[in-house]
Amino acid sequence: MEYLTEIKVRGYHADFYGHVNNARYLEFFEEDRWALLESKIDLKKWAREGLVFLVVNINVNYRAAVPVGETLLVTTRLERIGNKSVVLKQDIFLKRTEELVTDALVTFVIGGKDGAVLMEGDILKEIEKLR
Amino acid sequence: MEYLTEIKVRGYHADFYGHVNNARYLEFFEEDRWALLESKIDLKKWAREGLVFLVVNINVNYRAAVPVGETLLVTTRLERIGNKSVVLKQDIFLKRTEELVTDALVTFVIGGKDGAVLMEGDILKEIEKLR
Amino acid sequence: MEYLTEIKVRGYHADFYGHVNNARYLEFFEEDRWALLESKIDLKKWAREGLVFLVVNINVNYRAAVPVGETLLVTTRLERIGNKSVVLKQDIFLKRTEELVTDALVTFVIGGKDGAVLMEGDILKEIEKLR
Amino acid sequence: MEYLTEIKVRGYHADFYGHVNNARYLEFFEEDRWALLESKIDLKKWAREGLVFLVVNINVNYRAAVPVGETLLVTTRLERIGNKSVVLKQDIFLKRTEELVTDALVTFVIGGKDGAVLMEGDILKEIEKLR
Numbered sequence: 001m002e003y004l005t006e007i008k009v010r011g012y013h014a015d016f017y018g019h020v021n022n023a024r025y026l027e028f029f030e031e032d033r034w035a036l037l038e039s040k041i042d043l044k045k046w047a048r049e050g051l052v053f054l055v056v057n058i059n060v061n062y063r064a065a066v067p068v069g070e071t072l073l074v075t076t077r078l079e080r081i082g083n084k085s086v087v088l089k090q091d092i093f094l095k096r097t098e099e100l101v102t103d104a105l106v107t108f109v110i111g112g113k114d115g116a117v118l119m120e121g122d123i124l125k126e127i128e129k130l131r
Numbered sequence: 132m133e134y135l136t137e138i139k140v141r142g143y144h145a146d147f148y149g150h151v152n153n154a155r156y157l158e159f160f161e162e163d164r165w166a167l168l169e170s171k172i173d174l175k176k177w178a179r180e181g182l183v184f185l186v187v188n189i190n191v192n193y194r195a196a197v198p199v200g201e202t203l204l205v206t207t208r209l210e211r212i213g214n215k216s217v218v219l220k221q222d223i224f225l226k227r228t229e230e231l232v233t234d235a236l237v238t239f240v241i242g243g244k245d246g247a248v249l250m251e252g253d254i255l256k257e258i259e260k261l262r
Numbered sequence: 263m264e265y266l267t268e269i270k271v272r273g274y275h276a277d278f279y280g281h282v283n284n285a286r287y288l289e290f291f292e293e294d295r296w297a298l299l300e301s302k303i304d305l306k307k308w309a310r311e312g313l314v315f316l317v318v319n320i321n322v323n324y325r326a327a328v329p330v331g332e333t334l335l336v337t338t339r340l341e342r343i344g345n346k347s348v349v350l351k352q353d354i355f356l357k358r359t360e361e362l363v364t365d366a367l368v369t370f371v372i373g374g375k376d377g378a379v380l381m382e383g384d385i386l387k388e389i390e391k392l393r
Numbered sequence: 394m395e396y397l398t399e400i401k402v403r404g405y406h407a408d409f410y411g412h413v414n415n416a417r418y419l420e421f422f423e424e425d426r427w428a429l430l431e432s433k434i435d436l437k438k439w440a441r442e443g444l445v446f447l448v449v450n451i452n453v454n455y456r457a458a459v460p461v462g463e464t465l466l467v468t469t470r471l472e473r474i475g476n477k478s479v480v481l482k483q484d485i486f487l488k489r490t491e492e493l494v495t496d497a498l499v500t501f502v503i504g505g506k507d508g509a510v511l512m513e514g515d516i517l518k519e520i521e522k523l524r
Contacts, residue, residue: 011278012285012423016330021274022186023157030154030405055153059190068278143292143414147404147461154405161274199409284448285419292416317415321452 001098004035005074009066019065020072025102026058029090032074033106040129051123052111056085060104064094071095078130084116085109086127132229135166136205140197150196151203156233157189160221163205164237171260182254183242187216191235195225202226209261215247216240217258263360266297267336271328281327282334287364288320291352294336295368302391313385314373318347322366326356333357340392346378347371348389394491397428398467402459412458413465418495419451422483425467426499433522444516445504449478453497457487464488471523477509478502479520 007013007028015021037043037053046052066072073095079087085107092102109116110123117123138144138159146152168174168184177183197203203223210220216238223233240247241254248254269275269290277283299305299315308314328334335357341349347369354364371378372385379385400406400421408414430436430446439445459465466488472480478500485495502509503516510516 008428010424010427012283012420014278016273016276016280017183018278018280022189023154023161023274026154026157027405031403034403035401052148054196055193057190057192058153059188061188062186065185139297141293141296142409143289143416145409147407147411149409149411152405158274162272165272166270279445284451285416285423288416288419314410316458317455319452319454320415321450323450324448327447 001073001075001093003032003073003075004039005032006095007031007072007074009068009070009072011068014068017065018067022060022062025060025062025092025104028072028074028092029058029060029076029104029106032076032090033088036076036130041126050113051117053108054111054116055106055108057107058104060102062102064099064101066094066101072101078127079105081119081124081127084118086119086130088130132204132206132224134163134204134206135170136163137226138162138203138205140199140201140203142199145199148196149198153191153193156191156193156223156235159203159205159223160189160191160207160235160237163207163221164219167207167261172257181244182248184239185242185247186237186239188238189235191233193233195230195232197225197232203232209258210236212250212255212258215249217250217261219261263335263337263355265294265335265337266301267294268357269293269334269336271330271332271334273330276330279327280329284322284324287322287324287354287366290334290336290354291320291322291338291366291368294338294352295350298338298392303388312375313379315370316373316378317368317370319369320366322364324364326361326363328356328363334363340389341367343381343386343389346380348381348392350392394466394468394486396425396466396468397432398425399488400424400465400467402461402463402465404461407461410458411460415453415455418453418455418485418497421465421467421485422451422453422469422497422499425469425483426481429469429523434519443506444510446501447504447509448499448501450500451497453495455495457492457494459487459494465494471520472498474512474517474520477511479512479523481523 013024073093076090079089088106090104144151144155207221210218219237221235275286335355338352341351350368352366406417466486469483472482481499483497
């Protein structure tokens with residue numbers, strides 16, 4: 001399995017039930033999104049041009065509870081490109097068994113000075129690097 | 132508007148962009164779920180019977196960026212009851228304008244000693260109190 | 263007891279041990295610092311003048327473990343004013359028993375365009391309102 | 394520099410000011426404490442014997458603001474052993490310049506069934522491995 005992000009689950013990631021907390025998974029996904037983005041796209045150039053990533057929807061399935069001490073692997077791939085939006089598929093696996101424990105579809109737009117930009121031209125080329 | 136949870140947005144709720152972070156909204160939703168649950172259901176009795184709430188899906192729309200200094204209102208209502216699952220609808224409004232800024236469908240099951248319990252009998256009666 | 267901040271301890275505040283996590287207490291303290299500051303000082307005016315609060319030291323005692331379900335009260339008072347720094351004393355009590363569970367000395371400076379400003383003149387007057 | 398923990402600073406680590414948030418540093422320190430502890434001590438054996446690490450004081454200096462995009466290194470070493478307590482020294486450096494940005498003294502006790510255990514015998518031997 002190819003992945004950019006590996007996370008050892010610590011006590012502070014868990015909640016009352018001793019399992020990774022729901023909100024914390026969103027940080028794990030965010031970590032891997034940035035790792036992917038910065039490996040493929042010149043984010044400083046985007047920032048200079050006033051382009052920002054705006055997440056507009058996250059649809060996340062919590063499939064299995066993960067206890068402290070396990071190690072997680074996070075993966076991200078391009079799912080589809082819409083007119084003005086992009087959908088990423090993100091998966092979190094238990095490293096020990098490769099069991100899928102959490103997965104999400106994350107939809108974002110690229111905000112520019114006049115709102116969400118169209119997925120065409122240079123922007124589209126950059127986004128297609130995420131495949 | 133009826134609500135149980137009011138949150139003043141502070142600097143530590145925001146991220147790099149100066150807006151409430153995506154993961155933080157899940158804590159705001161969780162806060163209001165517990166506020167609702169404890170107002171309607173005897174959670175200590177449930178805990179004694181080994182019943183736990185397990186969130187299996189969250190589908191969240193981020194509709195508007197919220198800056199530090201605003202006040203948010205969080206509401207939760209029962210959306211539908213399935214065979215073994217329950218869906219809550221949660222909304223977050225800007226207090227100042229009542230604009231809907233974030234909303235989510237949160238699906239949970241009730242875990243018992245033999246897995247997710249059926250929505251029938253006493254359990255169903257308790258869940259229906261969430262209407 | 264006079265206080266501005268009351269917090270019901272939820273599952274997501276706790277860690278693996280089922281108690282409020284060490285890092286989370288810093289958010290509780292931060293919550294009450296802002297509640298105090300905004301009740302006494304015109305923070306928007308300070309922001310316009312480019313003045314920012316910079317915490318330079320936190321010395322926190324964890325005196326008792328707090329389980330989920332308890333309610334906490336947070337208080338903040340001015341401890342002392344130095345040449346360029348201010349020390350606040352912050353306490354967190356169990357509401358049920360008024361037991362002191364966590365307390366901290368928080369030292370901050372006011373950053374201006376030429377570094378930390380001296381505690382004199384108008385700034386000093388503003389800070390003295392925190393007594 | 395020898396270290397176990399390297400952290401790329403992301404947008405979700407920062408707060409309103411665009412810098413790593415005070416509370417977040419405590420998670421970075423906690424991450425490295427566990428990395429050190431599990432590299433030196435049989436934590437599962439300790440758990441079976443009912444021994445837990447209880448942090449009783451954290452004294453943290455925030456020396457420089459760290460913006461998103463920087464990489465941090467976290468180190469932990471044994472500072473001193475008391476009668477019933479242990480003090481760790483933890484430092485966070487900017488990887489790029491090796492500048493010390495945050496440091497802390499973290500005092501913990503080992504909780505057993507009759508309260509904090511004495512630093513003697515087998516326990517002391519284990520703790521001395523942290524040097």
